[in-house]
Amino acid sequence: MKYNFDEIIDRSNTNALNTDGWRSYIFGAEKDRKFPYEDDEFVRMWVADMEFATAPPILDAIRSRLDRRILGYTGLTTDDYSDALSAWCRERYGWDFPREQLVITGGVIPALYQAIEDLTEPGDKVLTLTPSYGFFAHAADYNKTELVVSALHNEDGYYSIDYKDLARKAADPAVKVLIFCNPHNPTGRVWNEDELRRLADIIVSNDLWVISDEIHCDLVRTGITHIPLGKIMPDYPRLITCMSASKTFNMAGMLFANAIIRDDRERRKFRSRNKLAGNLNPLSLAAHKAAYEEGGEWLRQLKEYLDENFRFVKEYFNSELPEAVCGIPESTYLDWVDLRPCFRNAQGGFDGTNLPLFFAENAGVLLEGGDRLFVGSAEGFVRLNLAMPRSIVATGIQRMAGAIKRR
Numbered sequence: 001m002k003y004n005f006d007e008i009i010d011r012s013n014t015n016a017l018n019t020d021g022w023r024s025y026i027f028g029a030e031k032d033r034k035f036p037y038e039d040d041e042f043v044r045m046w047v048a049d050m051e052f053a054t055a056p057p058i059l060d061a062i063r064s065r066l067d068r069r070i071l072g073y074t075g076l077t078t079d080d081y082s083d084a085l086s087a088w089c090r091e092r093y094g095w096d097f098p099r100e101q102l103v104i105t106g107g108v109i110p111a112l113y114q115a116i117e118d119l120t121e122p123g124d125k126v127l128t129l130t131p132s133y134g135f136f137a138h139a140a141d142y143n144k145t146e147l148v149v150s151a152l153h154n155e156d157g158y159y160s161i162d163y164k165d166l167a168r169k170a171a172d173p174a175v176k177v178l179i180f181c182n183p184h185n186p187t188g189r190v191w192n193e194d195e196l197r198r199l200a201d202i203i204v205s206n207d208l209w210v211i212s213d214e215i216h217c218d219l220v221r222t223g224i225t226h227i228p229l230g231k232i233m234p235d236y237p238r239l240i241t242c243m244s245a246s247k248t249f250n251m252a253g254m255l256f257a258n259a260i261i262r263d264d265r266e267r268r269k270f271r272s273r274n275k276l277a278g279n280l281n282p283l284s285l286a287a288h289k290a291a292y293e294e295g296g297e298w299l300r301q302l303k304e305y306l307d308e309n310f311r312f313v314k315e316y317f318n319s320e321l322p323e324a325v326c327g328i329p330e331s332t333y334l335d336w337v338d339l340r341p342c343f344r345n346a347q348g349g350f351d352g353t354n355l356p357l358f359f360a361e362n363a364g365v366l367l368e369g370g371d372r373l374f375v376g377s378a379e380g381f382v383r384l385n386l387a388m389p390r391s392i393v394a395t396g397i398q399r400m401a402g403a404i405k406r407r
Helices: 022-030 056-066 080-093 108-119 134-142 163-170 193-205 264-273 282-294 296-320 355-362 390-406
Strands: 102-105 125-130 146-151 153-155 158-160 175-181 209-213 239-243 257-261 334-338 381-385
Touching: 022 355, 056 282, 080 282, 102 108, 102 264, 108 134, 108 175, 108 209, 108 239, 108 257, 108 264, 125 134, 125 163, 134 146, 134 175, 146 163, 163 175, 163 193, 257 264, 296 334, 296 390, 355 381, 355 390
Parallel strands: 125 146, 125 175, 175 209, 209 239
Antiparallel strands: 102 257, 153 158, 239 257, 334 381
């Protein structure tokens, strides 16, 4: 391989959330708790950024932009970036969009907050599928709307949509917006064409606005293809598609994402209320353009490496901790593991153990899980970030299995 994904990179003293911000993020009110591990002894399998170096073509593009020596106010004044993004989408997904529909935001989450603010009034309802990313709930709360959830079916770790339940809840006149995660975080499902068409029928029948969070679209397992919801619904106007190279190429700190907004009125409203006020970070723009123009080979090799990490973890758990439900997700670099069978109470159900705290104290592993960090159907589950050198992954899961066995 041309790129070395086994390299261990020191992130200390960089103000990284991964190394320096985990106490308050994971443990909240218990952020001052003392642990039997020093901070640099923890295996960090929690926040969704990678322990891999950002792709070299991106770093080169940033250096080249720095060599211009002025970092003034910046905007999309040419079609270079939108052309790069469009070519990427055509090549990988057979899907494209009119250039005028593209709006740049400071990230998918800021776009989500802004769109819900635009599309709802206090007292309206927002619908999503669970388990879901916690910020979907935060965005609804921030805009004083009620979050309505439809739980996914879970059959031995494979998740599917409960269309009957979803249709019933979508029919509520107070439900104005569906937040749809495609591919799905945290379960890793890549929705197929039939699933998306059945979803589209519900959307159209209820005239819903849809915010389709597709930030994980590039991070599918080798041989699997992502289908944008916009490809299934080519003429539906009430669709906002959110994408970014940030997850794909490990540059979440660049705070840059694409919101593809079909409706002219909403697009104008979104732009007029965009907290960036139309300004872009010049380094972020250069980085994302380079990602879409020159990052394909790096991504191909990354996906191969991640595929092996997932296989390694599944085989290890099957051998050493067979009661855990651990599969290979169709997308993301995040493994959604059901540990309820490992933490049973006398009645045979989940005993309520705070899993992030348990593994921090007993294994020196930082991870996310439970309904405090996700929304619905998450108790007894953990989300493991496997985007790191395999040697670190091995240490982390060995420590986890050891802690469970000692318990």
